[in-house]
Amino acid sequence: MSTSQNILHAPSARSVRADDAVPSVLDVSNLRVVFEGDTRTVTAVDGVSFSVKKGRTLAIVGESGSGKSVTSLALMRLLPEHTARVSGNVNFDGRQLLTEPTSTMRSLRGNRLAMIFQEPMTSLNPSYTVGEQIKEVILRHRQMSKKEAAERTIAMLRLVRIPSPETRYHQYPHNLSGGMRQRVMIAMALACDPELLIADEPTTALDVTIQAQVLELMRELQQKTGTAIVLITHDLGVVAESCDDVIVMYAGQVVEQCSVEELFTFPQHPYTVGLLGSLPRLDEKRERLAAITGTVPDMANPPAGCRFQARCPFRINKCAEMPALMEVSQSHFSRCWRAPMEDLVP
Amino acid sequence: MSSLLARRLLQLIPTVVILSLIIFSLQHLLPGDPALVLAGENPDEATLAAVRAQYHLDQPIFVQYIFWVKGVMTGDLGESMRHNRPVLDLILLKLPVTLQLAIMGIVVALILGVLGGVISALRQNSAVDYATNVVSLAGISVPNFWLGIMLILFFSVHLGWLPASGFVSPSEDLKMNLSTTIMPAFVLGTAIAGVIMRHTRSAMLQALESDYVRTARAKGLSEWVVVFKHAMRNALTPIITLGALEFGALLSGAVLTEQIFTIPGFGKLIVDAVFTRDYSVVQGVVLVTSLFYIILNLLADIGYILVNPRLRS
Incomplete structure (x- = not known):
C-alpha cells in the first residue's frame, strides 16, 4: 500500500469497524441549503448525508465556502429563515429537526443540542458577566433555583479548568483571554449535558498552544459525558488528533467519507489528496507545500459534472458527468470516477 | 470607574472656563456703552462715572471678568432692564x-x-x-x-x-x-x-x-x-x-x-x-x-x- 501508512503507523486501514453497532445520535440525509438572494440563488449545501454515533467525533473538513458551517447552522436551524431554504431529513433522537415547531427546537437547543463557534471574542455578549451567560442557559432548560444554577455554573467553569471560577463568574468577557472565553463557551454548551455538540472551528481563532489545550479539554469532557461531537474544521491536524470519522466537503457536497485512519492512509478523492499534500510535515523532505491550484467554483453557477474537475490533476473525460458518492471499500465513500485507486497518494 | 469619572470631571473645568469667557465677551462685543444704557436718558458725566464705578466698568476687562464670575457663582446674573428683575x-x-x-x-x-x-x-x-x-x-x-x-x-x-x-x-x-x-x-x-x-x-x-x-x-x-x-x-x-x-x-x-x-x-x-x-x-x-x-x-x-x-x- 502507500508509504504514508507506514509513517502514520495507523491500524490496518479498510478493516471492518467493530463499533458499527454503536447507535447514532444524529442522522442527516440529503440535506440541501439554498440561499435565495434578490439577484442570485446559491446552493451552499447540496445533498449532504452523514450520521454521528454516540460518544464519537465526526469531523467535517473543507476549505472556506465548502458549506461546512452552513451545514452545522442548518442542523441547529439557526440560518435566517427568510433567505435560507433548507430541505432534507435531520433525525435527532427520533425527531425530524427540520420540521419540528420552533418552540421544540428552542427547547432542544442549548439543552440536548449545543453549539460552540469560531470566534470566542465576539460570541459572548459583552454586556453580561460570564456567569450570567452560563447560568441563563441552565435556568432556561433545567428546573433549578437561581442559587443552584449559579452553583452549577461555577462547577462548569471548574470543569473546563478555569482558575478561580468564583471570581471569573463575576467577570465580563473582555476580562478573559481568547482561550478562556472558548472554555467559557464550552462550559456554556455542556452545561445541560447535551447528547450532541456541534463545534464550528472552535480552535481556529486561538494560538496554537491554546488550540491543543482546548482540543484536549473537549476530548476529555467527551470521555466523561459521552457527548457526540461534530467538529467542523479546515485543519487536518485537528482531525488526526481528535476525530473518529470524517467527511470531506467540497463546493457544498460530500466528496469523501470514511474513518480518520482511512483518510490519512488511503485517501480516495483527489481533493482530499490535495488537502493532505498541503499539510506541512516534518517527516518528509519536500521542496514546497503542494497547494491546490485554482479556487472553489462559484456556487451560484456550479460547473456541470464533478465540481473539482477544474482543479483536479487526475481528470478524465468522464468527469464531465457528476459522479455519485460511491462506496469504494467497506464504510469508505468517494465521489470520484477513478476511485478506488491504489496510487492516489499525496 | 472612579478614576474615569474623576478624569471626566476634570475635563469639565477648561470647558466651563472657555464657556464663561465666550459668554462674558458677548456683552463686550456688542456695540455701545452699557453705562449709557444703564444711566437713563441724557446722563451727566458724574452719573456716568458713578454707574461705571457701581458696575466696575471703569476697571480693566480682566477684573470685570472676575467680578462677573463671582456674581455668577453667587447666583447674581444681573438685572433685566426690561423687567426690572434679577435675571x-x-x-x-x-x-x-x-x-x-x-x-x-x-x-x-x-x-x-x-x-x-x-x-x-x-x-x-x-x-x-x-x-x-x-x-x-x-x-x-x-x-x-x-x-x-x-x-x-x-x-x-x-x-x-x-x-x-x-x-x-x-x-x-x-x-x-x-x-x-x-x-x-x-x-x-x-x-x-x-x-x-x-x-x-x-x-x-x-x-x-x-x-x-x-x-x-x-x-x-x-x-x-x-x-x-x-x-x-x-x-x-x-x-x-x-x-x-x-x-x-x-x-x-x-x-x-x-x-x-x-x-x-x-x-x-x-x-x-x-x-x-x-x-x-x-x-x-x-x-x-x-x-x-x-x-x-x-x-x-x-x-x-x-x-x-x-x-x-
Missing part, C-alpha cells in the same frame, strides 16, 4: 416650563424612536420597515412650525379638543397643563424621534447580526429574550448619548415651537430678550442652557459607563 428670577420662572416641554418631548421621541427602530430592524425590508422609514424621514424633514400650525388647525380649530395656545402651570390645573403642552411636546418629539429611530434601527440590525445573538439563539432562548435582553442592551448604548444631546437641544431649541404655541418658556424669554436688547437676560439664558448641555453630556458619559462593562474596569 435669575426670570430664568427660574421660565425654566420649569421649558424643562417640562423638553422632558415630554424627549419621552415622545424615545418612545416613537426606539419602538420604531426596533420594529423596523426586526422586520427589515418589510412593508412595516419601509413605512417606518418614510414616517421617520417625514418627522425629520417637516419643519416644526408647519407641523405645529397643522396640529393647531386640526385639533384646536377643527376638532376643538385642545387649546391652540397658552400655558397653564401643572400646580394650577394638571389636566389643563397637559392639554396645553401635549401638542408642542409632540412637535418637539417627532423631530427627534426620526433621528433616534434611524440610529436605533441600524444599531439593532448590527446587534441582531452579531455572533453573541447567534450564541443566544443557540442556547435555546426565546426570541423575546434574544432581542430585548441580548441585542437591545448593546444596541441602546449609543442611543443614551444621542438622547442626552437631543435633550440639551430641546432645552435651547424650542424657540420656534414655544413661539407658535405661545408657551412662556426659555425660548420665548430669549427671543423677547433679543428683540428688546435685554442683554443680561440673553447672557443668563445662554449660560444656563450651556451649563445644561455640559451636565447632560456628563450624565450621558456616566450612563454610558454604567451600561458598558468594558469601560467600568
Whole structure:
C-alpha cells in the first residue's frame, strides 16, 4: 500500500469497524441549503448525508465556502429563515429537526443540542458577566433555583479548568483571554449535558498552544459525558488528533467519507489528496507545500459534472458527468470516477 | 470607574472656563456703552462715572471678568432692564416650563424612536420597515412650525379638543397643563424621534447580526429574550448619548415651537430678550442652557459607563 501508512503507523486501514453497532445520535440525509438572494440563488449545501454515533467525533473538513458551517447552522436551524431554504431529513433522537415547531427546537437547543463557534471574542455578549451567560442557559432548560444554577455554573467553569471560577463568574468577557472565553463557551454548551455538540472551528481563532489545550479539554469532557461531537474544521491536524470519522466537503457536497485512519492512509478523492499534500510535515523532505491550484467554483453557477474537475490533476473525460458518492471499500465513500485507486497518494 | 469619572470631571473645568469667557465677551462685543444704557436718558458725566464705578466698568476687562464670575457663582446674573428683575428670577420662572416641554418631548421621541427602530430592524425590508422609514424621514424633514400650525388647525380649530395656545402651570390645573403642552411636546418629539429611530434601527440590525445573538439563539432562548435582553442592551448604548444631546437641544431649541404655541418658556424669554436688547437676560439664558448641555453630556458619559462593562474596569 502507500508509504504514508507506514509513517502514520495507523491500524490496518479498510478493516471492518467493530463499533458499527454503536447507535447514532444524529442522522442527516440529503440535506440541501439554498440561499435565495434578490439577484442570485446559491446552493451552499447540496445533498449532504452523514450520521454521528454516540460518544464519537465526526469531523467535517473543507476549505472556506465548502458549506461546512452552513451545514452545522442548518442542523441547529439557526440560518435566517427568510433567505435560507433548507430541505432534507435531520433525525435527532427520533425527531425530524427540520420540521419540528420552533418552540421544540428552542427547547432542544442549548439543552440536548449545543453549539460552540469560531470566534470566542465576539460570541459572548459583552454586556453580561460570564456567569450570567452560563447560568441563563441552565435556568432556561433545567428546573433549578437561581442559587443552584449559579452553583452549577461555577462547577462548569471548574470543569473546563478555569482558575478561580468564583471570581471569573463575576467577570465580563473582555476580562478573559481568547482561550478562556472558548472554555467559557464550552462550559456554556455542556452545561445541560447535551447528547450532541456541534463545534464550528472552535480552535481556529486561538494560538496554537491554546488550540491543543482546548482540543484536549473537549476530548476529555467527551470521555466523561459521552457527548457526540461534530467538529467542523479546515485543519487536518485537528482531525488526526481528535476525530473518529470524517467527511470531506467540497463546493457544498460530500466528496469523501470514511474513518480518520482511512483518510490519512488511503485517501480516495483527489481533493482530499490535495488537502493532505498541503499539510506541512516534518517527516518528509519536500521542496514546497503542494497547494491546490485554482479556487472553489462559484456556487451560484456550479460547473456541470464533478465540481473539482477544474482543479483536479487526475481528470478524465468522464468527469464531465457528476459522479455519485460511491462506496469504494467497506464504510469508505468517494465521489470520484477513478476511485478506488491504489496510487492516489499525496 | 472612579478614576474615569474623576478624569471626566476634570475635563469639565477648561470647558466651563472657555464657556464663561465666550459668554462674558458677548456683552463686550456688542456695540455701545452699557453705562449709557444703564444711566437713563441724557446722563451727566458724574452719573456716568458713578454707574461705571457701581458696575466696575471703569476697571480693566480682566477684573470685570472676575467680578462677573463671582456674581455668577453667587447666583447674581444681573438685572433685566426690561423687567426690572434679577435675571435669575426670570430664568427660574421660565425654566420649569421649558424643562417640562423638553422632558415630554424627549419621552415622545424615545418612545416613537426606539419602538420604531426596533420594529423596523426586526422586520427589515418589510412593508412595516419601509413605512417606518418614510414616517421617520417625514418627522425629520417637516419643519416644526408647519407641523405645529397643522396640529393647531386640526385639533384646536377643527376638532376643538385642545387649546391652540397658552400655558397653564401643572400646580394650577394638571389636566389643563397637559392639554396645553401635549401638542408642542409632540412637535418637539417627532423631530427627534426620526433621528433616534434611524440610529436605533441600524444599531439593532448590527446587534441582531452579531455572533453573541447567534450564541443566544443557540442556547435555546426565546426570541423575546434574544432581542430585548441580548441585542437591545448593546444596541441602546449609543442611543443614551444621542438622547442626552437631543435633550440639551430641546432645552435651547424650542424657540420656534414655544413661539407658535405661545408657551412662556426659555425660548420665548430669549427671543423677547433679543428683540428688546435685554442683554443680561440673553447672557443668563445662554449660560444656563450651556451649563445644561455640559451636565447632560456628563450624565450621558456616566450612563454610558454604567451600561458598558468594558469601560467600568
